[in-house]
Amino acid sequence: MIIDIIGAGSLGLLYGSKLQAAGQQVRYWTRTSEQASNMKRLGLQIKEPNEAEALSISGADIQAHCIMKLAETWAHSPGSWLLLMVKQTAMDDIIHDIKSISKEPLNIICFQNGIGHVAKLQKAMRRATIHNAITTEGAKRIGNEVIRAGEGQTWIGQSEEASPRHVGQAGENGLISLVHTIQQAGFDCTVSNQIDKLIYRKLIINAVINPLTAVWRVSNGELLLNKERTTIMRQLYDEAITIYRASGITADADLWEQLLKVCQATASNTSSMLADVLEGRRTEIDSINGQVVNLAHQCGLTAPLHETLLHLIKAMHPEGVN
Numbered sequence: 211m212i213i214d215i216i217g218a219g220s221l222g223l224l225y226g227s228k229l230q231a232a233g234q235q236v237r238y239w240t241r242t243s244e245q246a247s248n249m250k251r252l253g254l255q256i257k258e259p260n261e262a263e264a265l266s267i268s269g270a271d272i273q274a275h276c277i278m279k280l281a282e283t284w285a286h287s288p289g290s291w292l293l294l295m296v297k298q299t300a301m302d303d304i305i306h307d308i309k310s311i312s313k314e315p316l317n318i319i320c321f322q323n324g325i326g327h328v329a330k331l332q333k334a335m336r337r338a339t340i341h342n343a344i345t346t347e348g349a350k351r352i353g354n355e356v357i358r359a360g361e362g363q364t365w366i367g368q369s370e371e372a373s374p375r376h377v378g379q380a381g382e383n384g385l386i387s388l389v390h391t392i393q394q395a396g397f398d399c400t401v402s403n404q405i406d407k408l409i410y411r412k413l414i415i416n417a418v419i420n421p422l423t424a425v426w427r428v429s430n431g432e433l434l435l436n437k438e439r440t441t442i443m444r445q446l447y448d449e450a451i452t453i454y455r456a457s458g459i460t461a462d463a464d465l466w467e468q469l470l471k472v473c474q475a476t477a478s479n480t481s482s483m484l485a486d487v488l489e490g491r492r493t494e495i496d497s498i499n500g501q502v503v504n505l506a507h508q509c510g511l512t513a514p515l516h517e518t519l520l521h522l523i524k525a526m527h528p529e530g531v532n
């Protein structure tokens with residue numbers, strides 16, 4: 211199986227290295243040729259919490275190319291699956307770079323936090339079969355090293371956002387076989403027929419934790435340290451849940467408790483949004499709180515708290531804070 215990974219960052223390198231170590235052919239597609247050359251020169255190291263030795267992939271065994279060459283390569287050597295592991299902020303560029311792929315079948319899996327990207331991608335690539343992956347894995351790349359926070363869970367399924375919904379060229383068996391391959395590579399991965407519920411569960415968790423940690427510059431666990439913080443968290447949560455109800459989005463009755471547990475389980479984490487702000491990068495706020503605001507407008511409601519945070523975070527772009 212050839213697995214193409216677009217975005218050789220934290221998540222892409224974690225999955226790619228472990229899939230390759232399990233015997234799969236992995237090709238990385240990077241934003242710059244320079245990054246592809248560096249990967250082939252330096253190789254990769256994956257550090258896992260319960261492994262004494264890092265997984266080491268030699269540069270000579272790495273296939274990495276600039277994304278500009280992807281469509282051309284697929285014309286004569288198509289892959290089986292395209293795993294999209296870039297941030298939401300890169301989605302427009304990616305759509306531009308891959309929309310000329312005419313080969314079928316074209317099976318794409320999107321790993322992004324937030325929502326809105328799949329509908330956009332599906333609109334640009336009507337014949338592609340697009341799935342969402344929701345993962346609780348935590349990975350951080352530092353140079354040619356990736357640190358895996360712990361063993362998370364990954365679910366893959368087809369969202370309502372992927373329209374027209376169809377089983378796709380890979381077929382149900384193709385997806386099951388991919389999931390099996392991911393499991394063999396050392397991930398707890400399952401097919402989900404309730405992926406939208408998981409997408410919206412993650413959306414509300416990100417919409418509460420990410421912007422607040424970025425504004426207050428605290429770790430996820432520090433959100434729980436005083437009443438002022440948890441009061442604002444709860445108000446953000448209630449605003450989003452009201453919008454979910456009005457939009458017909460189902461959520462578990464104990465979702466608030468689940469959100470608090472995520473803060474506790476990832477207590478020492480710097481959220482991805484705080485990390486982006488501290489590094490002066492654009493954040494994924496548009497696809498998270500921006501989408502909560504859009505959902506509100508679609509059902510005739512407003513989302514003043516989410517909208518305020520949207521603007522507070524966007525006002526930090528592009529220079530971030532230090």
Ligand SMILES: NC(=O)C1=CN([C@@H]2O[C@H](COP(=O)(O)OP(=O)(O)OC[C@H]3O[C@@H](n4cnc5c(N)ncnc54)[C@H](OP(=O)(O)O)[C@@H]3O)[C@@H](O)[C@H]2O)C=CC1
Nearest residue numbers: 217218219220221240241295296297300303322323348349
């Ligand atoms: N890391 C994690 O633990 C988790 C991440 N996610 C989600 O997964 C997604 C990816 O996150 P993460 O891996 O942390 O992000 P990273 O920033 O670590 O990796 C993204 C990679 O995409 C590359 N990229 C950007 N633009 C392009 C392009 N046009 N063509 C090819 N490659 C490009 C970046 O390169 P460059 O740096 O050169 O721009 C970078 O190497 C996000 O949406 C995140 O929310 C979800 C759950 C967990």
Ligand SMILES: CC(C)(CO)C(=O)C(=O)O
Nearest residue numbers: 419476479480481482483
């Ligand atoms: C769940 C959480 C908040 C963990 O840090 C996350 O997904 C993120 O940082 O983007």
